[in-house]
Amino acid sequence: MKVVFLTAGAAGMYCGSCMHDNATARVLRASGIDCVLQPIYTPIRTDETNIAEEQVFFGGIHIYLLQQTPWIRFVPPSLRRILDWPPLIRLATSRAMSTDAAKLAALAISMLKGTEGRQAEEVGRLTDWLDTQMHPDVLVLSNLLIGGALPTIRKRLPNTKIVVLLQGDDIFLDHLPDAARAEAVELCRKLVASVDRFVVNSRFYGDKMAAMLEIPPSKLTTIPLSIDLQHFSPREASSSQSETFRLGYMARVAPEKGLHRLVDAFIELATQQSHSQLTLEVAGWLGENNHAYLESLRQRISKANLSERFTYHGSPSLSQKAEFLRTLDLLCVPTEYEDPKGLFVLEAIASGVPVVLPDHGAFGELVGSTGGGIVVPANDHAALMNGIDRLAKDYSLRQQLVASGIANVVEKHSIEITANRLKQLFVELTSDS
Template sequence: MRVVFLTAGAAGMYCGSCMHDNALARSLRNPTDGASGIDCLLQPIYTPIRTDSVSVAREKIFFGGIHVYLLQQMPWLRFVPKSLRRMLDWPPLIRLATRGAASTDPAKLGALAVSMLKGTEGRQAEEVQRLACWLEQEIKPDVIVFSNLLIGGSLPLIRQRLPGTKTIVMLQGDDIFLDHLPQEARAEAIRLCSDLVKSVDHFVVNSRFYADRMSALLSVPEAKIATIPLTIDLSPYKPRRPSGEEAKPFRIGYLARISPEKGLHRLVDAFLHMAERDQDVTLEVAGWLGEVNRPYLNSIEDRIREANLAARFCYHGSPTLEQKVRFLQSLDLLSVPTEYEDPKGLFALEAIASGVPVVLPDHGGFGELVASTSGGVVVPPNDHYALADAILALKNDPQRRTELAEKGVAMVHQKHSIEAACSALRALFES
């Protein structure tokens, strides 16, 4: 069986969806559970992907981010010889252009998003044809997996060119992008996405929450939805060694992209509130920082200094995989109080697998994730007082933290390993 994953690169930043797609493709190729390997290609769209583990993605890019943007802004570019335009898809050039960039601002890309969803009717029609020809003539896949529906404008043509190929779309944050589009572009993009549903055999989601949300938004039939719990490659993560004596200070951790939507400022609010009552807490922060969000981090650091707590706060930068594992093992608890309803939360699984309890807002997929793993607690969203109270309650109850850690590690290995996801995907491929 030959499977192609089409995964959207994230403009030079670490992206949970990219890393998860990479882990799935690697595990499908070389399973560790005794299953037969699958001939699986991981094909980047827009930009090269960036992961914190070994990437198995191809170097070649389709719909190069620079190229499709210029085609949208300057339609006459399609008359420039292809041999010259292909230079725009050169991966080193794309990496250079997106180095240090933040996540793409969807509010500025409404027209491009709509054009991409139009497929052969959009300004990137030639690129749609190029992808379909490559799949039909060179790859001949049995299954094509799209990392989200927003890159699915080529689906109708692919169905026409490869009628026997199964099409699967992972839904993992599509609504967040759509909700940030200008109103007119959002309405048109939703209509186009809904039209693409008939060209998809299966939609994969990680939670019941997201199945309900996307089904309502895009009119996806229930029969087409497959729920596969969120998973990670567990091999790098080992439970932290409990010390015989409670160490001080108590280390509260944050591990996610440094951006307002991830809610670091909410955790800082809770930390400042806790610091008034408890002298033995520190806030340890790690995650990718784009230039556009540097002022955001600077403002947070200013607040910490003004509260005379600079000695109890540390930003550890963007960690490698090895550094991330060590960072997690150094924590007593992790919290990422996102502003939006996150459908995933890979950082939560990574912490729980490391024996670190989590405290998360009770929205998005977090409630289901915490219930499934028993590795933490949830609190009302956007309430830093409730967040502070929950963290301090766990700080003052080491036995409860130990119970959450031990149960969490066991349940993550039982339900949320990448091997479990691959097994479910193989069943879907063969169904």
């Protein structure tokens, strides 16, 4: 079976979806499927071996210029191909240029229009490649926002089954200006007819996206979120609690991930005598546009005379991330938005670290499935602080959560399980042709 997996690169930053797509494609290959991982927009950046193709379709520089300066389409395609050269794209995105959804509204809508948009030539190039070189049995897209070409692909490759993963499309759409959002949602709804199956990682997200995009239930499949367990393992169990209690955060350092909420809880707890050994350990990718945000948090911590109990560990590699997690006693990422995935949740639990999370998005289902932590009411400072306080003081409860979490992550959330479920879906779809 031949599968082509289109994954949207996220400029120069680590992206949970990209990393999950890369791991899934790698395991699909190992299972005997001829799987090609093809980047869209930019080369992907992962924290493990990257198996993606070097070439890029809909190169970020190229499609942006086609949108902003349409006359560039009159430049011979052979000359414009330099704009899709991966090293050039990496250079242009190395400083993590802004991807403000509001500013990119016109481009997003044009891309969703497919052959009716300003990137129509690129739609043709991708379709030609699929038709003349790949001949896939199944085409997988990492999100629907890159799906403007699907009606054209459906006409050219009528026997190819089309699967779309929904894993954060709404977050981008919700940041668009109201008029642009309404138009983009309507364009996405029109694409639903070209898709054979949508895959989500939680019932919450399936229900949300089905309502937003008018997806019939027969086109929705839920496959639980997963991670590659070979990279994560807990530290050796101790018979007693250490003096220092390391409260951790591991996600992008950005306001929407809620680090400021965790800092507020940390400051209030750490100034209490019962939490005199509490430290805050933060790791995660930091974009240029969020340096001021991190600095403002440092200043708040400094004013509370807690600077010596706070550390930002930078953006860790895969091995560094695994080691960082093993040093923690508790993980908390109090996101402002309803996260549809939460890979860091599974990574922490697999590393023997219980979690405290807001009860929204997919978090409730992940905690319920693993038993590896607790959830508290979202956007509630007192509830967040009390949840951290409770687990920090109850060593026995933390150990129970660790034992339950590890066992359930292994049983229900390994990347092999996801790959096998996807493989079964591909077989089901292709056997129906």
